[in-house]
Amino acid sequence: MMANTMxxxxxxxxxxxxIEKAQxxxxxxxxxxxxxxxxxxxKLVLTLIELIRKLLEKQAMRRVEAGSLSDEQIENVGxxxxxxxxxxxxxxxxxxxxxEELNLNLGPLGDLM
Amino acid sequence: xxxxxxxxxDSSNQIKESIYGLKGAGVYNIPFCDIGVxxxxxxxxxxxxxxxxxxxxxxVVENLMADFTVLPVRFQTLIEGRDNLLSTMxxxxxxxxxxxxxxxxxxxxxxxVIWPADKIKENIIxxxxxxxxxxxxxxxxxxxxxxxxxxxxxxxxxxxxxxxDKFIKVMDIFFSKFAAExxxxxxxxxxxxxxxxxxxxxxKESNFREAFEHIKSTRSDFxxxxxxxxxxxNFVVFSKQSGLLTxxxxxxxxxxxxxxxxxxxxxxI
Numbered sequence: 001m002m003a004n005t006m007x008x009x010x011x012x013x014x015x016x017x018x019i020e021k022a023q024x025x026x027x028x029x030x031x032x033x034x035x036x037x038x039x040x041x042x043k044l045v046l047t048l049i050e051l052i053r054k055l056l057e058k059q060a061m062r063r064v065e066a067g068s069l070s071d072e073q074i075e076n077v078g079x080x081x082x083x084x085x086x087x088x089x090x091x092x093x094x095x096x097x098x099x100e101e102l103n104l105n106l107g108p109l110g111d112l113m
Numbered sequence: 114x115x116x117x118x119x120x121x122x123d124s125s126n127q128i129k130e131s132i133y134g135l136k137g138a139g140v141y142n143i144p145f146c147d148i149g150v151x152x153x154x155x156x157x158x159x160x161x162x163x164x165x166x167x168x169x170x171x172x173v174v175e176n177l178m179a180d181f182t183v184l185p186v187r188f189q190t191l192i193e194g195r196d197n198l199l200s201t202m203x204x205x206x207x208x209x210x211x212x213x214x215x216x217x218x219x220x221x222x223x224x225x226v227i228w229p230a231d232k233i234k235e236n237i238i239x240x241x242x243x244x245x246x247x248x249x250x251x252x253x254x255x256x257x258x259x260x261x262x263x264x265x266x267x268x269x270x271x272x273x274x275x276x277x278d279k280f281i282k283v284m285d286i287f288f289s290k291f292a293a294e295x296x297x298x299x300x301x302x303x304x305x306x307x308x309x310x311x312x313x314x315x316x317k318e319s320n321f322r323e324a325f326e327h328i329k330s331t332r333s334d335f336x337x338x339x340x341x342x343x344x345x346x347n348f349v350v351f352s353k354q355s356g357l358l359t360x361x362x363x364x365x366x367x368x369x370x371x372x373x374x375x376x377x378x379x380x381x382i
Contacts, residue, residue, distance in 0.1 A: 004342070005171075005175050005340070005341060005342055005343055006340065006341075007338065007339075007340040008338070008339045008340070009225075009336070009337060009338035009339070010336065010337075011227065011336040011338075012338075014227055014304075014336060015225060015227065015336070015338050018225075018227060018301075018302050018304050018305040019225075019305075021302045021305075022301040022302050022305060022308075057263065058267070060260075060263075061263060061264055061267040064260070064264055065264075065267075065268075071251065071252070074251060074257070074260055075251070075252070075254060075256050075257055075260070076256075077260065078254075078256030078257055078259045078260035078263075079256035079259075081259065081260075081263070082255065082256055082259040
């Protein structure tokens with residue numbers, strides 16, 4: 001006797017699409033192929049830098065929201081974050097990486113991107 | 114000869130019904146003390162994962178669920194020979210027993226919910242635009258403009274998360290009433306509001322389904338997926354001490370294994 005397991009939904013295609021999107025994070029293995037090792041390492045390093053950049057940005061926004069930064073400090077932080085973001089874009093272009101490739105599953109915190 | 118594993122069950126008896134697993138191989142139970150591990154034999158290396166082989170594996174596990182409590186084993190798990198299998202069973206026996214006890218007469222149900230993320234965001238932006246006073250007022254330099262854009266996005270994302278939390282909390286109140294345990298993931302993608310699994314006792318299955326139908330009827334603009342009953346894939350927990358039995362515990366355990374049990378499946382392996 002089977003236990004009658006079933007999957008019920010009126011929108012199977014949409015769920016398949018979302019599940020596939022959710023699984024498109026970092027590969028489970030690092031690609032250490034000699035031909036692609038440079039790109040593989042760049043991807044790993046840039047992912048970590050992106051994580052730190054996003055944390056910095058979030059912390060800055062929290063401080064802005066709490067009103068603990070003066071206008072001058074906001075402008076300084078803005079300039080730093082802007083330069084950091086531009087530099088990241090340059091590096092992504094050099095290594096031919098797209099935003100969605102720099103993803104990281106942060107466990108209970110969700111995905112980086 | 115390798116053994117392909119399907120699951121650990123709460124019985125050391127042979128399976129009465131004939132079950133066929135991967136490549137049509139006969140499935141049998143290798144007992145260890147008062148529990149067993151359900152296997153079939155495999156001669157050649159595993160082929161590529163196909164929908165067919167996944168369904169064959171799942172069908173065996175579902176068949177077992179009808180008569181036993183099952184700890185499902187990950188698809189494509191192979192063990193070289195009976196001795197290695199018994200040694201693994203010996204190392205993890207306590208954990209297997211604890212899990213089988215905890216999961217007895219319980220099934221896993223999956224619930225996924227997609228919400229209209231675009232519309233939700235649109236509404237948030239409209240509301241935030243009305244509350245102009247909460248917007249950041251800064252000069253017009255590029256860095257100030259950058260900060261202003263980032264702050265607007267931060268406020269939208271924060272509100273979006275708060276709305277997701279609110280919806281999930283309401284849904285979870287209904288589901289948790291009939292569940293023993295749960296694992297919830299929020300916003301795995303912007304659209305996938307909820308991806309949850311609930312462990313439900315057999316006799317509460319219909320209540321749980323009713324709770325789902327109720328939730329489904331409250332928001333017709335959301336999309337729902339309900340699946341189950343599954344074996345408790347997401348609720349098998351291993352203690353940190355797994356595999357670290359003391360000498361006396363090992364001797365104790367081995368004394369419980371009968372001569373007959375040691376020989377099951379030994380003819381062919």
